[in-house]
Amino acid sequence: MxxxxxxxxxxxxxxxxxxxxxxxxxxxxxxxxxxxxxxxxxxxxxxxxxxLNPSTGVVVLLEGDGRILLGRRCGRVLSGRWSLPGGYINFDEDFLSAAHREVLEETGFHIRILSILSVVTNVISSSLHTLVIVLRAEITGGAAQPGDDLDELMWISAQDSLPEMAFESDRHIIRRFFDSSSFGAPVDPRFAGSPYNLPG
Ligand SMILES: [Zn+2]
Missing domain, CATH: 2.20.70 (Ubiquitin Ligase Nedd4; Chain: W;)
Incomplete structure (x- = not known):
């Protein structure tokens, strides 16, 4: 693919x-x-x-037991549809810290970022154009707890059909991940692990 x-x-x-x-x-x-x-x-x-410039964001393909984590959106953009966890990068943070923060806020999980899978341009509307860095990660702690712009979480495997997705780019990223053995570019090791202190 x-x-x-x-x-x-x-x-x-x-x-x-x-x-x-x-x-x-x-x-x-x-x-x-x-x-x-x-x-x-x-x-x-x-x-x-x-x-006028694109808004920059991150999405995280979070792996666990051969499955990928999806969240149902409840924010302003495409509410009710499903997407990979992620969000915008704040002005005072790097994209890897943004990924740790967004995944923790939206899913409750602490992660290790394994690689940079891709970068995508998404023209969502005439006033919303995003440039999104796609990261691959694994869970290192925490517990499933949807939050922020997500109200439900769901694990899907390669055999499952995808639910109604918010973004065609997410659909492509997931299918490509399940279909190929591409594991992406390495990540700056200073930012791969969670910067948040885990209780216990
Ligand atoms: Zn002026």
């Missing part, structure tokens, strides 16, 4: 891009202007230029 790294969400919503209309620095109304050949919103008073 060939790797895919670009996904456009089918039936994505067209919505107004959530951008500033007034300058976040000085409060002046922003104007459209060409900046290096691209149409941007700019502030004529202080020179602020509004750049």
């Amino acid at each position: 060939e790797a895919r790294q670009f996904f456009i969400q089918p039936h994505r919503k067209e919505e107004n891009i959530k951008i500033h209309r007034y300058c976040p620095r000085c409060g002046e109304k922003l104007e459209n202007a060409l900046v290096e050949g691209t149409d941007r919103s700019v502030c004529a008073v202080c020179g602020f230029i509004q750049y």
Whole structure:
């Protein structure tokens, strides 16, 4: 199965891009202007230029006894559908710490990150474009407890059919993992283990 790294969400919503209309620095109304050949919103008073970039996130393919952990989503995006655990990277954290934090918040498990499996672009709507790092991990502690943006957890094996998935990219990642022997790129060992202290 060939790797895919670009996904456009089918039936994505067209919505107004959530951008500033007034300058976040000085409060002046922003104007459209060409900046290096691209149409941007700019502030004529202080020179602020509004750049739009993808949001960066991580998802974790968490293995246990040949199975993969899925969670049912209950947040704002595609609630009720299933996905791999994960989320956005905070500005003050690296992507590996973000993975430890998100998995603990959403599943209750402490993990060891084993490898970097892939990186995918996901165009989810006209205002949501994510760049997601896909990590493979195993459980080192904790107990199953859905939380944050997930309200139910489920283990699936290679023989199981997938439930209604939120993202085509997750479906691809899981099928590719079960179909191939690719184990990805190694991880910086300083961040592979859980940075959280385990009780007991
Ligand atoms: Zn300004």
